[in-house]
Amino acid sequence: MHIAILTGAGISAESGLGTFRDKGGLWERHDLNDLATPEGFARNPTMVHDFYNMRRQTVRAAQPNPAHHGLARLQKHSQYKVTLITQNVDDLHERAGSDPVIHMHGTHLVALCAACAHRWPAPARMQPQDRCPACGDGVARPDVVWFGETPYHMDEILPAIAGCDLFVAIGTSGTVYPAAGFVELAREGGAETLELNLEPSDRASAFHAARFGPASQVVPTWVDELLSR
Numbered sequence: 001m002h003i004a005i006l007t008g009a010g011i012s013a014e015s016g017l018g019t020f021r022d023k024g025g026l027w028e029r030h031d032l033n034d035l036a037t038p039e040g041f042a043r044n045p046t047m048v049h050d051f052y053n054m055r056r057q058t059v060r061a062a063q064p065n066p067a068h069h070g071l072a073r074l075q076k077h078s079q080y081k082v083t084l085i086t087q088n089v090d091d092l093h094e095r096a097g098s099d100p101v102i103h104m105h106g107t108h109l110v111a112l113c114a115a116c117a118h119r120w121p122a123p124a125r126m127q128p129q130d131r132c133p134a135c136g137d138g139v140a141r142p143d144v145v146w147f148g149e150t151p152y153h154m155d156e157i158l159p160a161i162a163g164c165d166l167f168v169a170i171g172t173s174g175t176v177y178p179a180a181g182f183v184e185l186a187r188e189g190g191a192e193t194l195e196l197n198l199e200p201s202d203r204a205s206a207f208h209a210a211r212f213g214p215a216s217q218v219v220p221t222w223v224d225e226l227l228s229r
């Protein structure tokens, strides 16, 4: 059985990383147009670098939670083919042992040169005057996909979603496309669909089944049931 999993900020919430649209979420305190668009970066690169520097620091201090470890177990010790796709830009899946992890919105632990597309490990603090180590003159930015930009690895993601037997969305509000539309693509391919979330997402009605509760409890329970089949 091929299981395609999409995770969002909710899977990292219990590791202490902020979500975007929950009460007190990142987009409640910041305007996403200023912080998660190329235009916002062009307008004020210092503010955007500071936003990602703060989040990079938080990630470095955070630990994977039982939900990340559960998915790593499923990926490593199971008879299932598992495709793990995340909207998250943190590395908690990797630090829990998941491999590979498809980061469709990039990762802020990597720096990207806007001129020559060279990538290198992001320093703890990125600043507008940082220059690309390869071409020397490009503007260094976090290697994340902002609004209006094309998500990464879609050539790998779309066939996996369309061809899987089970599609599971974990900790995502279902508000950001194209990720929010993956459930339809999976259903068109004949897959069963399951939502594991704290509460019903914006796309809850599109799923065949759902389990609600904190990911650190719901995900390991679900994985244990799958592995005991």
Ligand code: BV8
Residues within 6 Å of the ligand: 007, 008, 009, 010, 011, 013, 014, 019, 020, 021, 022, 025, 036, 087, 088, 089, 105, 144, 145, 146, 147, 148, 149, 150, 151, 154, 170, 171, 172, 173, 174, 175, 176, 177, 178, 196, 197, 198, 199, 200, 201, 213, 214, 215, 216
């Ligand atoms: C694109 C950057 C073309 C990195 C992010 C009008 C209508 C429809 C679409 C559009 C539109 N206008 C514009 C668009 C397109 C736009 C879009 O969807 N806008 C939305 C806002 C309407 N999308 C784009 O621009 C995308 N690009 O479309 O290009 C294209 C399309 C297809 C193919 C080729 C080209 C690019 C989108 C990427 C934007 N970048 N982040 C960063 O800073 O992180 S988006 C940002 O939101 C993050 O990546 C995040 O992952 C993502 C989604 O948020 P969630 O992960 O779902 O987090 P959220 O806080 O929303 O929800 C948390 C959930 O967890 C909640 O449900 C909560 O209940 C739950 N939860 C909380 N605690 C727990 C929990 N669950 C379990 N346990 C817990 N403890």
